[in-house]
Amino acid sequence: MKFFTKSKLWALLLVTGTSVHADVHPFTPHDLVTFHKLSSSVPSPDGEHVAFTVSQYNPDDNKSHRSLWVLNLKDDTVYDMGFAGSEPLWFGDGLLGALTTGNATHPSQIWYSDITQFFTNTTAKPSFSRLTDYPVDISYLKYNAKTHQLAFTAEVYLDGSLETAKRKNAEEANRFDTGVVYDQLFVRHWDTYINPQRWRQLFVVQLKHNASSIGIDGHAVNIMKGTKLETPVAPFGDVSNFDFSPDGKQIAFSARVLGKSAAWNTNLDIFIVPTDGSSRPKSVSSKNKGADSYPVYSPDGEYLAWLQMATPQYEADKNNIILYNRKTRKTQTILDDWDRSPESLLWDPNDPSRLLITAQDKGHVKILSVNLSRKRKRATVSELVSDHTNGALSVVKSRKLLVFEQSSSTRPGEVFTFDLADRDGYPRRRTRFNDEKLVEALTSDPEEFWFNGANGDKVMGWLYKPVAFNAAQHSYRQYPLAFLIHGGPEGAWNDGWSSRWNPQVFTGAGYAVITINFHGSTGYGSRFTRDIIKKWGAAPYKDLMKGLDYALEQYTFIDRRRVAALGASYGGYMINWINGHTNRFKCLVNHDGIFDTRSTYYSTEELWFPELEFGGRPDQRRAAKLYDRWNPSAYVKRWKTPTLVIHGEKDYRLPVTEGLATFTALQRKGVPSRMLYFPDENHWVLKPANSLRWHKEVLTWLDDWIGARWTENGNATEVAEPVEEGKGFEENGEDGKEESDRIVMQDAVEENLIDM
Numbered sequence: 231m232k233f234f235t236k237s238k239l240w241a242l243l244l245v246t247g248t249s250v251h252a253d254v255h256p257f258t259p260h261d262l263v264t265f266h267k268l269s270s271s272v273p274s275p276d277g278e279h280v281a282f283t284v285s286q287y288n289p290d291d292n293k294s295h296r297s298l299w300v301l302n303l304k305d306d307t308v309y310d311m312g313f314a315g316s317e318p319l320w321f322g323d324g325l326l327g328a329l330t331t332g333n334a335t336h337p338s339q340i341w342y343s344d345i346t347q348f349f350t351n352t353t354a355k356p357s358f359s360r361l362t363d364y365p366v367d368i369s370y371l372k373y374n375a376k377t378h379q380l381a382f383t384a385e386v387y388l389d390g391s392l393e394t395a396k397r398k399n400a401e402e403a404n405r406f407d408t409g410v411v412y413d414q415l416f417v418r419h420w421d422t423y424i425n426p427q428r429w430r431q432l433f434v435v436q437l438k439h440n441a442s443s444i445g446i447d448g449h450a451v452n453i454m455k456g457t458k459l460e461t462p463v464a465p466f467g468d469v470s471n472f473d474f475s476p477d478g479k480q481i482a483f484s485a486r487v488l489g490k491s492a493a494w495n496t497n498l499d500i501f502i503v504p505t506d507g508s509s510r511p512k513s514v515s516s517k518n519k520g521a522d523s524y525p526v527y528s529p530d531g532e533y534l535a536w537l538q539m540a541t542p543q544y545e546a547d548k549n550n551i552i553l554y555n556r557k558t559r560k561t562q563t564i565l566d567d568w569d570r571s572p573e574s575l576l577w578d579p580n581d582p583s584r585l586l587i588t589a590q591d592k593g594h595v596k597i598l599s600v601n602l603s604r605k606r607k608r609a610t611v612s613e614l615v616s617d618h619t620n621g622a623l624s625v626v627k628s629r630k631l632l633v634f635e636q637s638s639s640t641r642p643g644e645v646f647t648f649d650l651a652d653r654d655g656y657p658r659r660r661t662r663f664n665d666e667k668l669v670e671a672l673t674s675d676p677e678e679f680w681f682n683g684a685n686g687d688k689v690m691g692w693l694y695k696p697v698a699f700n701a702a703q704h705s706y707r708q709y710p711l712a713f714l715i716h717g718g719p720e721g722a723w724n725d726g727w728s729s730r731w732n733p734q735v736f737t738g739a740g741y742a743v744i745t746i747n748f749h750g751s752t753g754y755g756s757r758f759t760r761d762i763i764k765k766w767g768a769a770p771y772k773d774l775m776k777g778l779d780y781a782l783e784q785y786t787f788i789d790r791r792r793v794a795a796l797g798a799s800y801g802g803y804m805i806n807w808i809n810g811h812t813n814r815f816k817c818l819v820n821h822d823g824i825f826d827t828r829s830t831y832y833s834t835e836e837l838w839f840p841e842l843e844f845g846g847r848p849d850q851r852r853a854a855k856l857y858d859r860w861n862p863s864a865y866v867k868r869w870k871t872p873t874l875v876i877h878g879e880k881d882y883r884l885p886v887t888e889g890l891a892t893f894t895a896l897q898r899k900g901v902p903s904r905m906l907y908f909p910d911e912n913h914w915v916l917k918p919a920n921s922l923r924w925h926k927e928v929l930t931w932l933d934d935w936i937g938a939r940w941t942e943n944g945n946a947t948e949v950a951e952p953v954e955e956g957k958g959f960e961e962n963g964e965d966g967k968e969e970s971d972r973i974v975m976q977d978a979v980e981e982n983l984i985d986m
Contacts, residue, residue, distance in 0.1 A: 253670045256697045257738030259925035261671040262729060263287050263918040265642045266663035270622075273633045274320045275375055277626035278303060280633055280645060281318040281326055284310075284663060287918040294918065298328050300345065301645060303631075306660050309348070312355030315341065317469075319373050321437065321444050327361060329371060338367040340382075344442040361444060365396035368433075370462055370469050377478030378437045379505060382450075383461065385430050390455030395428070415493035419835050420465035421880040421912035429460045432472060432483060434505045451507040459485040459511060463498060463523075470574065474505075475527045475534075481505055482525035482534055487513075494837035496521045496545055500536050500554075514554055515561075520547060529579045532556060533606070537575055538563075543838040546720030548756045551575065551585065553606055564609045565600065569755045578650065579627040586614075586632065588621055590753030593678065593690060594725050595619040597634065597648070614648060615657050619726025625650070637727035639692075640673045640734070672697040674737040676725060681780035684749055684769035687758065691777050692723055693785060694733045694743040708789035710936040712736040713778060713815070714745045717799030719762050719770065722751040729921070730914055731798060739929050740937060742788050744781045748773035764845050766800075766860040767807050774804070775812070791816070792936035796928070798822055799884065799913065803862060806892060809873060810865025817935035819928055821876040822884050822913050825891040826863040833885045866895045872902035874931040876924065878911030904931065 264287055271282035280303060285296040298311040298318055315328025324346030332338030343356040362368060362382075370383040386395045402425075416424050435450040454461075461483040462471035472483035480502055487497040498521040501511035515522040520539035527534055534554040539547035548571045551564040565572075570589045578584040578599075585600040597615040602608075618638040625632055630650045636657065637643035645661040674694040683689030696709050714731060716723055723745040733743040747754065749769035750762025761769050782790045795815045797805045802823015809818060824830050828848045831840045844860070846853030858864065873896055877889025889905065896903035906927045908920055915924045933939050 255671065255738075256740075257671045257673050257734040259735055259922050259929075260289065261667060261738075262732055262735055262925075263921050264289065265667060267729075268635065268643050268645065268661065268663060270316065270318055271624070271633060271635055271645050272318055272320065273303075273624055273626045273631075274323055274326075275628075276323040277629040277631060278323070280660070281320065281328075282645060283316055283318065283328075289918070289922070292919050298326070300326070301660055302349070303626075303647070303660070308661060308663075309352060310355075311343070311345065311348075313341070313343070313358050315358075317369070317371050319371050320375070321373060322375070322439065325442070325444060326356075327371075327373075328358075329369065332367045337364065338369060339363060340368070340371065340380075342444060346442075359443075362446065364392050364450070366392055366399065370471075372469050372472065372474060374474040374478045376476065377474075378439060379434055379474065379478045380437055381432055381434050381472065381474065381481060381505075383430050383432055385425075385428050386452065387428055388456075388458070390431065390452035392433075392450070398427075414490045415837070416835055418882045421882060422465070429454075429458055430462070430464075431455070431457075431459070432461060432481065432503075434481065434507075451505070453481060453503045453505060453507045454511060455507065457511060458488055459501065461485045470524050473525050473527055476529060476531045479505060482514075482527065482536075483511070484523045484525060484536070485511075487516075493835065494543070494841055495519070496539065496543055496838050498522050500525050500534070502534070514559070515552070520544065522552070523549075524575045526575050526577055528577050528582045530582045532582065535575060535577070535585065537572055543842040545836075545839065545842075546718070546752065546759055547571075548759075549573070551587075551600065551609075553602075562606065564602070564606075565611065568611060571752070571756075574621065574623060576623045576625065579625050580630055580650075586623055586625070588623065590722060590724065592753055593692070593722065593747065594753075595621065597623065597632070599653075612653070614650075614653070615646075617725065619724050620646075639676045639694075639725050639727065641668060642727045672738065673734045674699075674743075676733075679780070679784070681777055683776050684772040685761070687749070689746065689748060689773050689777060690754070691744060691746045691781070692725075692733075693781065694737045695787075696740050696742055697737050698740065699742075699787070708787055708792075709740065709742045710792035710932070710940070711781075711788045711790075711794070712741040712743050712932065713774075713793060713795045714743060715774065715795060715797030715801035715804050716745065716747075716751070717797070717801045718752070719750045719766070719800035719803075720752055720759055721800075722747050722753050724753070735925055735929075736932075739932070741932065742785070744778065744788075746774055746777040748777070763843055764856055766803070766843065767811075770804065771807060771811065774808075778814075792940055794818065794932050794936050796821075800824075802884075805873070806862035807860075807865070809871050810862060810868045813870050815871055816940075817931065818871050818873040819876070819931060820873055820889075820892060822878065822881050823888065823892065824862065824884060825888045825895070827857045827861045829891075830884060830888060831857070833887065835882050863891070863895070866899070869896065869899055869901055872935055874904050874906065874928065876906040876908075876927075878908040878913065878915065880910065880912040883913045 267285045269283050271280050273280045280301040284299050285294050287294045296314050298313045298315045300309045317329040319327050324344050326345050327340050327342035340361040341358040342361050343358040345356045348356045368382045368384050372381045431454040433450040433452050436447040438445050438447040482502050484498050487499050497519050499513040500515040500522045501513050503511040519542040522538050524537040536552050537549040538552045541547040550566050552561050554561045572587040572589050574588045576586040583602045587598050597620045599612045601610045620636045622635040632648040632650050635643045636646045642664050646657045646659050648657050649655045674697050677693040679691050680688050736743045794817045796819035798821035802820040805818045805820040831848050844853050844856045848854050848857045875889050875893045877886045879886050893905040915921050
């Protein structure tokens with residue numbers, strides 16, 4: 231029998247109009263990969279419409295189909311433009327442009343359409359015309375509507391020419407040998423081998439407007455020509471890495487500072503450059519040796535603001551807001567005493583004294599208003615949108631309307647708005663692409679809990695009950711637990727949607743889910759986040775064990791005999807660490823995790839990360855002790871727990887050899903184990919078909935050890951009595967929890983080394 235919450239049943243009746251729909255079912259991996267995915271929402275200049283892209287995967291043909299959509303803000307009607315574009319942008323109130331996907335013979339270019347007539351006759355799709363015709367792929371588009379200037383990026387060689395890039399690309403493709411010579415790092419980054427002679431750079435071109443059409447007016451100017459600077463910053467940079475000044479005379483961009491040390495420092499600077507290319511880019515943040523990002527000009531052009539991390543090598547450092555007075559060339563720091571870290575930055579176009587930001591806070595990504603004093607020397611922060619996960623902010627100036635995307639743990643992202651003139655107002659949901667599927671696919675509402683973790687700190691976790699949970703039965707029915715461990719390690723389990731490691735897949739398969747935001751997690755203050763540095767197996771491990779203890783004590787419907795731990799990246803590291811420090815788990819799942827901290831240092835690409843986390847290089851004496859102290863491979867002799875190992879060939883962050891080494895150790899010791907290998911995936915599993923296979927293998931592994939096919943001495947999976955804590959988790963004759971604490975502390979380095 232299936233159990234439904236009142237809210238689910240009510241929503242179901244609203245959609246079907248009559249009775250419970252026959253397709254109602256617990257959430258599945260198929261649901262996860264077939265939801266509509268919205269992105270790149272951008273409002274029109276008149277504030278009447280919002281353009282965005284929608285993609286959806288079809289398992290029948292194994293293809294994702296993407297289309298450009300437009301939302302009418304007057305009545306929330308949505309229209310499919312019938313054009314498979316990305317990165318939408320408005321050239322005018324009715325002139326909509328987008329980027330096509332390139333191929334070997336047709337580079338990615340911008341197409342546009344005058345869609346004003348479409349709204350009076352929606353039976354025929356708008357016709358799109360090509361705007362650009364450059365010889366190579368272009369991407370990352372930004373448009374200055376006031377000055378009719380278009381900025382885009384392209385990969386070029388040292389002379390900065392698009393035509394040269396086409397010729398040299400052809401020469402590269404047709405040469406007989408395949409060797410590539412490197413004189414410095416990076417050799418590869420994330421999932422791509424670097425071409426050391428090619429850089430992604432910014433171009434600016436003027437557009438000309440007619441009544442209902444636009445065209446290119448002159449040649450595109452490479453404003454980074456003659457340099458080896460690149461923007462956006464690889465591998466995850468986007469259009470937020472650069473911005474036009476209001477008068478169109480200048481662009482500010484974020485770029486990695488040049489030099490042989492690029493692979494072991496996080497030094498990004500903010501550069502300014504004239505849009506006519508009359509002079510070379512100039513850094514305005516060279517004094518800071520950390521990362522400077524997200525440049526935005528104030529609407530009056532008086533200030534340039536950006537986000538700044540002050541600590542070199544620390545990619546999870548707190549972001550401060552920097553204001554640069556363009557006239558005096560002086561900078562000042564805003565909110566340096568605020569213990570949260572802004573993640574995005576936007577000026578209110580109607581108020582030069584107000585910035586809009588997003589920041590993580592206790593399991594949510596909030597939208598906040600930063601209100602500057604008259605002389606810009608002080609600022610206050612107030613919350614606008616407090617719940618769930620919010621991002622992709624933009625403002626409709628004429629209507630004082632904030633447009634953004636919001637998701638939650640129970641719902642994929644949709645377009646929302648917020649009236650900036652009404653600070654006591656509420657977010658308004660504007661699109662509902664996934665409502666019908668969400669009514670059919672039952673999900674579990676997250677429940678927040680807090681417990682006493684390491685160092686006496688309060689630590690937060692989330693509980694998700696199985697979707698079939700019935701409170702009336704829980705006195706005699708118990709459920710297996712999927713204990714999920716996040717990566718980063720400076721990350722967090724937030725109230726937001728994800729197409730990877732989504733707890734709902736496990737609740738739909740009959741598992742309770744617990745997630746813990748251990749020391750090192752983001753959104754709980756700088757000290758809490760920093761507490762993992764040089765202590766990878768200490769406080770985070772204790773938090774996880776204490777959080778599990780708390781959950782098993784408080785939620786008696788969880789069967790403590792049937793607990794599995796699963797994690798990726800740092801979470802995968804922790805799975806290997808757990809295997810050497812406790813046998814309280816029935817089985818484990820390690821996705822792209824570290825096996826050996828020393829070997830990982832020499833094979834990963836972003837060296838600043840291990841050097842910061844472990845205090846230096848493995849060949850340096852004090853750092854070497856920490857690499858050894860927190861090395862999972864040092865405890866292989868204790869590995870006993872059955873483990874599923876997963877790794878992707880194109881994972882250059884933690885190369886596939888780490889997964890192979892983990893599997894080899896397990897197999898050689900005779901520990902039940904299995905390996906799932908993806909030759910075409912990176913650190914993440916991104917292809918929908920591979921996601922389906924990933925979930926099939928993971929859920930099968932869990933079912934075999936703690937789920938549907940689990941038995942203990944012939945007992946059914948429904949049990950009458952909970953098992954006393956600690957029983958069945960013994961190691962060397964000692965209680966498993968106590969033994970794990972003992973192993974963490976044994977042979978510990980001196981306290982001054984751990985804390986240095």
